[in-house]
Amino acid sequence: MDLRNFSDGSPSFEGSSKKPSPLIAIIFFVLLAALGLFMGISGFFKENISLDDAFxxxxxxxxxxGVPDYGANHPNFEYTHKIGFIPLLNEYYYLILSDDMQKGLLVRADKxxxxxxxxxxxTNISGTEIKGNVKSTSRKVQENFSGMDYRMVNNTCYIDLLSTKMNIRWLIIGIYNVLALVCAAVNIKKNGVGGSPSTALGKVIAAVLVIGAMYCTYLLVGMIVQI
Incomplete structure (x- = not known):
């Protein structure tokens, strides 16, 4: 703190503002990076079982x-996730049946x-093979597939045919946050805490990171509502 202008008998006080610490932001990036990498990598290393065993x-x-012998040719259940009144994404659930049509399983798939x-x-006219991680169903899905009409269906869990896509999205979130941490560390080293990039390349990278943050936020919200 400096004391200035004593000539008129009224000293003025000039203090330097304290720059915010980047520690909270760094911890946030580290947690998101760890979460994204863990969810993405672990999703690819589940124990494999055949479709017959799953029935x-x-x-x-x-x-x-495995290759299902029978399946619904339209969604048996679909609903829309919303934030307030804003639609976010749709989920589609189908029934697949065993070769004797006496047992059924739920799958979540695309439209x-x-x-x-x-x-x-x-019948499976395309010979399509399914592969996905098994997850617990939400209360809303369980309620829809309960009762006498679905007595042969296991409604407590489902095969998520979107799991590979979700694993990749988790990896994108994790890798982005690792890159953001590296770029933030380089910027702090060159320009100090709170300093803006001084070069054209640095400004372009900063703009790309902002766009990436918006995209990863969208992915993260979508992933959370689908867990």
């Missing part, structure tokens, strides 16, 4: 693969998954 006993934490099955006898 007999399916548990969460496994990865199911066009039903095109693989015949509309009259529900």
């Amino acid at each position: 007999n006993n399916m548990e969460t934490g496994k990865c199911v693969s 066009d998954f039903g095109d693989n099955f015949d509309s009259s006898d529900y």
Whole structure:
């Protein structure tokens, strides 16, 4: 703190403002990077079981693969995730059946998954193979697939055919935050805490990171509502 202008008998006080610490932001980036990398990598290393085994006993934490003999040619259940009144994304659930049509499993897939099955006898006309991690169903899904009409269906868990896509998105979030940490460290070293990039390249990188942050935020919100 400096004391200035004593000539008129009224000293003025001039203090330097304290720059905010980047510690909280760094911790936030580290946590997001760790979460994204963990969720993304671990999603690819689930224990594999066959579809036939899944019809007999399916548990969460496994990865199911196989060719279903029968399946619905349209979503058996779909609903929209919203933030307030703003639609965020849609989920589509289908039934697949065992070869004797006595057991059923739920799968979450994209909107066009039903095109693989015949509309009259529900046979697998495309020979499509499914693969996905087993996850617990939400209360809303369980309620929809309960009752006498779905007595042969395991409604406590489902095969997520979107799991590979979700694993990749988690990895994108993790890798982005690692890169953001590296860029932030380089900027702090060159320009100090709170300093802006001084070169054209640095400013371009900063702009790309801002756009990446917006995209990763969108991905993160979507991932959280689908867990």
